[in-house]
Amino acid sequence: MRCTNCGAMIPDDMLYCPECGMEVQIVPDYNPLEDVLAQEVKGSIEDATRQIRTDDIRRYRREGSREYSNSTRVLSQGELDEIRAKRNAAMRQSRQAGRNTAGNQRQTGRNTTGNIRQTGRGTTGNMRQTRPDTSSIRRQTTGNLRQRSEAEEKRRQQIARKKRLAKKRRQRALIIILLLIILGGVLGFAYYQNSYEGQIRKGNQALQSSDYSLAETYYNKAISKNNKKAEAYTGLSKVYIQQDDLEAAETVFLTAIGSQPSNVEIYKAAISFYVDTKQLIKVSELLDDCEYDEVLDGVRDYVSTEPEFSLEEGTYEEVQQVTLSTDNGTIYYTDDGSEPDTSSKKYTEPILLNKEGTNVIKAITVNKKKIPSLTASKTYVIELPIEDAPSVTPSTGQYESAGQITITVPEGYTAYYTMDNTDPTDPAVSAEEYTGPIDMPEGQTMFSAVLKNNNSGKYTQVTKRNYVLEISE
Template structure:
């Protein structure tokens, strides 16, 4: 068959023109032979049913002659029209029938192919829909399975959280922190026995932490028993001399109870460098004395210094110094004979007083021998003067009636005339101008005869 658009031949098994690509329209082609055959069949039927007459035969002969001419003309001119013979008509009819059969077969094939294509397309669509539905159902199943799995996981997770929470709660209640919290709550309610029990349990769990010791000390503080509170820290430090936290807790206790003077006593006994470094702000070194303790025979000066600096206060009467005592600004002068004890403290920048340091000194000025008196004991017949040798730093005193002289006796200034025609007992002493001590007395007996 031919394409209605471009006229190209189209194979019977194709529905699309291979040249222009136009779709084949399956419409029966018009054939003028069909009209001729229809008329011939109609004329044949009519002729068979009517009576043959002479003129009909004549016309038939004429027609036969005409047909012969037509055949001749047909041979010479194939495009000319002629009347077909019965055999030719049958042949045309048979060819037409064959053409119609082929066309019907082709249409049937086309329908079959179209049906197959439609079925295949529908099958593909159904398969796609089935696959899509299957995937959707599978996805839904997966989502449902995932949802159930999430629910299970969430349930397990929440159960684990609950169990962990319960475990943590129980663990916390029995932990060091839990014991401290319970102890403080009991202490706040003045339930001292329970508080002490909780704090002791906390110490058993961890003796290195200071909170439990502070709790125990607070129990005693609440009952105005500062000595017992202090002993809590001191006893703990005996077994843990390097525990910085315990030292800090003890220092806070002394500050809270207004006992800063005990801080230095506490740190003075510490030998751990790490502790002293951590508590450096609270360390206040006791003053040191430039003069060693002992006895001296002349006036002395004593200088006071502190390794940690601060302000130094001191006393010389043997009492413990405070911040109200004499502030050290210059060397302490020891100019009085006798015993003197200097006691001093140093107060650092945080106001922490040091331990008290002390030193004892004794000043004993040396004494000369009994004064030299001249002339010596004897009898004198001419006027004579009595002389006393007085060294520097001394004053001489004398009597002429035999009594022992004192600082209230006659003061010697110049040589003394020996009494005439008499018997005189002359005694003299020397008194130290610095300490008032008197020497032994020197006695002379004089007899004058002039």
């Protein structure tokens, strides 16, 4: 509704204008005097045949208009019922007054016009007497509105109080949730600190600060919490590595593998340790002892198999050749009995065994990860047949004319001789190498000849001849 003073909109629950502060006058939207006036006019026409004067009706309307100029709102049902009851009482009084007026006219016989005027004046007076007391209605209406306002105020207070209580409950719930989160975080942090990961983290921090004793303690705690994970073993090995104790670091892994021979992760950690410390050959030594296929499959990139030999070990009476083969790397070998490495001879073609005696061939395979295999070794003995004692001509005897001594030398041999009956195979004797026929000396000569194998250095049996040369004149 709008304020009749300034025209501003007034909310339904307010009794004063928010702009000018004028009090809101609440009365019925209709004028009950109009009903009374209409009834009285009707009665006057029926009983007196004369209408009420127009100026009287206008006067009543002006008064009603002034009285109810601030009407802006429909009253409640109770208030309307009360107003209707008063209106009905006034109407009954008006009808009774009309009946009294008609009786007086019949008894006195006055002229109709005078009676009508008198009745009109009486009716007008009755209407004035029966006009509702608007001030009383306004007071009752104001009282009812005050009661309603107080009730609404109480309801608003109750709603506000409920809102405050709800807000407090929400605040308490948020505080409880926050406390639970904090408590959960504290418990989670405490759990993490005492967990495997927490011990590893603290061990790493101690290792970085070179507190080896504390780091060792944390890593051992981590192992006690979970001995299947490899991270703690790696950390513990680093404690010893930084103290230049590689043997103790290696023992960490070997002990763990001994108790868990099928744990692939620990094998991987041990291999990383050997690679980092440049002990590559120990990778093959470690895997050579492994009997679990799942482990070998898990670290197959580091497996380096030994080369295979085409010739079995043994003794041979003729020159031999041996072939080496592998399927996962490059082969390096030695033929002098030394240990092979990447600086040894690289295998590219079969190895010829043409040296009489013992031949030792050792070979390794180096895979793509630069991991050398264990050494494969084979021993071969070459024993070539020994020639018989050399053939020497002429045979033993006494000769009267000069001649030449000849030694038959087979291929692969060298002939040596002496002419003083000494042994040509004796290192202390200076034997002569045979290069061609030798003139037989005059007198008696004890000739000794021997053959030496050029490959094996072995000597044949010695052939001896006794010559006596006496030239006749």
